[in-house]
Amino acid sequence: MDGYDADGNRVYDKVRGQTCHQCRQKTMGKRTACSSCASLQGVFCGDCLFMRYGENIEEVNDNPEWVCPHCRDLCNCSFHRSRRGWAPTGTLYRRAVAQGYASVAHYLVLNNLEDAAKEEALPLMPAELATATRAELKAMAEGQGKEAALLVPSSAEQSASECEGAPAKREQGAEMVAKRTARRDQGSIGVLPRGKVHKAQVAEVGKKRQREAPQSETVIRNRGLHDTA
Numbered sequence: 001m002d003g004y005d006a007d008g009n010r011v012y013d014k015v016r017g018q019t020c021h022q023c024r025q026k027t028m029g030k031r032t033a034c035s036s037c038a039s040l041q042g043v044f045c046g047d048c049l050f051m052r053y054g055e056n057i058e059e060v061n062d063n064p065e066w067v068c069p070h071c072r073d074l075c076n077c078s079f080h081r082s083r084r085g086w087a088p089t090g091t092l093y094r095r096a097v098a099q100g101y102a103s104v105a106h107y108l109v110l111n112n113l114e115d116a117a118k119e120e121a122l123p124l125m126p127a128e129l130a131t132a133t134r135a136e137l138k139a140m141a142e143g144q145g146k147e148a149a150l151l152v153p154s155s156a157e158q159s160a161s162e163c164e165g166a167p168a169k170r171e172q173g174a175e176m177v178a179k180r181t182a183r184r185d186q187g188s189i190g191v192l193p194r195g196k197v198h199k200a201q202v203a204e205v206g207k208k209r210q211r212e213a214p215q216s217e218t219v220i221r222n223r224g225l226h227d228t229a
């Protein structure tokens, strides 16, 4: 396999190896080259390219017009993440894969889309997120803006915790509503600028979906998170 020896270990080459922008490893094997910046930040190894961005290095290297994740403003390497004030992706990777996303980049991008881009991105989303997004778009079309939903505790939110089956879950749901309300009161979430990814938002990204999702989705999300925890 590309860049690996017969035992499956990565082959390091400090002289000829090119440092991958994502994992910072100087291993043998294929590397990408960005047609836009033509710089070291566009150099990725096949593993990182696939696991973090869902792209295949063979296809990428066949495309002379390929543009690196950084030039597309979606580099999720530790350096660029911290420069944007995003949280590290360690656990994000497991969560993204568990929820059916193609990569961490898909997860981050699809969960932080501007409203206008959501409709178009539906085919790229895992079924669960697509369902939630469709419902969200429908709600917005009906004149219930996202901000309004964030700032005003809706009756739907209340009933979401009340109608859940198991008593344990119901308790949890109530607790979540209480937490949400507390956060809202502190003004830490409701006042975030739109379209900007905030540290707190990333940390809360799973819960954010829950908050925005309709009640049935909230139940599914809860289950999903517990299964993968």
Ligand SMILES: [Zn+2]
Pocket: 020, 021, 022, 023, 024, 025, 044, 045, 046, 047, 048, 049
């Ligand atoms: Zn790499």
Ligand SMILES: [Zn+2]
Pocket: 034, 035, 036, 037, 038, 039, 041, 042, 067, 068, 069, 070, 071
């Ligand atoms: Zn580039």
Ligand SMILES: [Zn+2]
Pocket: 021, 041, 070, 075, 076, 077, 078, 079, 080, 081
């Ligand atoms: Zn980067």
